[in-house]
């Protein structure tokens with residue numbers, strides 16, 4: 193069934209027991225606690241964190257101070273309209289984005305001062321680069337090495353897709369600890385799989401430009417970088433642009449510093465992963481791999497509101513690959529769509545071919561077959577949408 197925005201309600205946290213409500217009421221306070229415990233913050237930062245905690249628990253949305261560096265930008269993004277309202281009643285996407293903005297402000301990230309630029313999530317991201325799971329993933333390219341390039345490409349695409357499950361915000365929920373034991377794992381059937389269409393946009397030897405809008409640092413980014421190396425090495429793309437966040441966001445979203453950490457981790461891994469790390473390091477030096485960012489990547493807005501400069505950039509890409517759940521919400525619109533609403537219709541506005549690679553971790557889903565949706569709901573209830581156990585690849589050529 194096709195649907196327009198007018199009949200698909202915007203997702204908010206107003207319903208007790210709903211997924212967004214649990215994020216706002218439980219995940220955010222837990223995150224404040226984790227960040228506080230990870231740094232020797234001073235009294236002013238503790239007071240600001242206490243205030244944010246109170247505000248999340250019982251209060252209404254407060255604006256940033258009048259001297260905030262980005263006040264005008266947030267005004268354009270709906271601040272005046274949402275100030276003074278409950279966190280639960282404003283659009284979920286807006287509330288989450290603004291929460292991360294406020295958390296960074298509370299710990300002094302935006303400065304001026306000695307804590308300016310100190311990423312409050314960095315200890316968690318660095319720890320992830322040192323886990324056994326990460327080490328196992330970095331050994332995988334050695335096992336893939338004897339396979340034909342096409343098969344390796346498919347495996348690396350799936351690695352990048354399922355890498356999206358390694359999102360640190362998602363793992364804050366106690367109930368999500370078991371996601372790894374659910375039906376989802378690399379190789380499990382996808383709820384939608386347009387990967388053939390994706391590969392047909394990227395024939396080997398083609399001079400294409402791939403734009404990849406990154407999601408999480410750590411394991412997901414390592415897998416993305418291995419895929420990018422494959423695309424460049426086998427000439428599926430002559431140029432790759434990797435878009436990252438301009439500041440820490442949704443706990444583990446990748447920034448430029450995280451790309452550097454990931455490239456260092458790849459290089460020290462040795463073997464096939466290490467060789468990929470060396471090639472990527474050089475590719476950056478030669479401008480074959482560009483890392484870019486833009487304030488819009490931390491905006492509480494859908495991609496339908498892309499600013500003109502990004503619209504032009506994406507319009508020039510052979511394909512833009514959009515990673516992860518949050519980017520998916522922004523790509524199709526953070527609304528209660530019917531799951532059978534066509535993906536092609538929802539992304540028709542996008543200025544060029546676009547591919548979504550995402551594990552399902554929120555209420556939003558479009559582009560599924562009616563039978564697929566019915567089977568998923570019969571087997572898992574609502575949980576297939578939010579549990580991170582299912583994944584999709586959707587393409588609009």
Ligand SMILES: O=P(O)(O)OC[C@@]1(O)O[C@H](CO)[C@@H](O)[C@@H]1O
Nearest residue numbers: 215359362516517518519553554
């Ligand atoms: O974009 P990602 O990393 O795949 O997922 C981000 C995410 O965990 O954060 C939101 C809740 O905070 C959810 O909508 C979504 O599942």
